[in-house]
Amino acid sequence: MSLDAAMMRATAPAILPGSGGLRGALSDLFWRKPKVLLLLMLLPPVLWLGIVYIGSLFALLAQSFFSIDEFSGLINREFTLKTYGDLFQAANLDIILRTVTMAALVTLASAVIAFPIAYYAARYARGRWKALFYLGIMLPLWSSYLVKIYAWKLILAKEGILTWLLAKLHLLWVLDAWLSLPIVGGNSLSVSFTGTFIVFVYVWLPFMILPVQAALERVPGNLVEASSDL
Structure with missing residues (x-):
């Protein structure tokens, strides 16, 4: 290599020269080290999840080992398993059974209820009908x-x-008979x-429809046709 060529290469500008100022320095840093940018983007939601959500759960877990003074109603901040022992009382066991049921x-x-709705939306709904489907599911x-x-409390009240x-349809006796069941x-x-x-089915139905519909859309149609032959 001649001396002139070496000097020209040494004095040639860089392909990606650094930008000036703090903004340019940060831009260069994020371009050269994308993991730093990813860390900064994930840091706020991770802190929110770790401190606010998981931290509150651990605080609730710690308070479960405290007891409440039956006379004053104040929290007795001494380690005890009395709260967990109260779970096995007859009244609490009945509440747990009814909740799980x-x-x-x-x-x-x-x-x-969700599967046929999600199947229709994934396989047959197109264009405006699919937009109306999402609107109807997300509206509640x-x-x-x-x-x-x-x-719903007002809708279902007497x-x-x-x-x-039901009174207009002369079917109020059906409701009275149903409410008389033990x-x-x-x-x-x-x-x-x-x-x-x-009410609970109405509240939680969208959370069942949307994941099922998203999963069905990822299943190829030819696999569904092939499974009908089995």
Whole structure:
């Protein structure tokens, strides 16, 4: 290599010269080390998840080893297993049994209702119909949880629109007969096991439809046709 060529190469500008200022330095750093940019982008949600969510769960777990003074109602911050021992009382065991039973029934009913809806949306809905599907599924999620609960409480009450409709159709005796049943009935549909079941299915159904629909869209259509021959 001649001396002139070596001097020209030494004095030639870099392919990617560094930018000036703090903004340019940060841009160069993120370009050369993309993992640093990824770390900075993941840091806020990880801190939120770790401190606010998981931290609150650990705080709740720590407080579960405290007890409440039955006379003053104040928290006694001494390590004890009294709270866990209270779980095995008859009243608490009944609450746990009813909660687990309700959760299982709501999950099963949501799966049965969600699958045909999700299958139609994944296989047949196109264009505007698919947009209407997403709108109909997401619309209940736009209101708060408490608003939906109170709205259903009014709908299912004795003075609600459902009782009025059944009275107009001369079917109020069906509701009265159902409410007279020992487990699923009650004084009113809004406070009965049946009413609670209906509300929970309504609240959690979108969370069952959307994942099932997304999973069905990833299944190739030719596999579905081939499975029909088996």
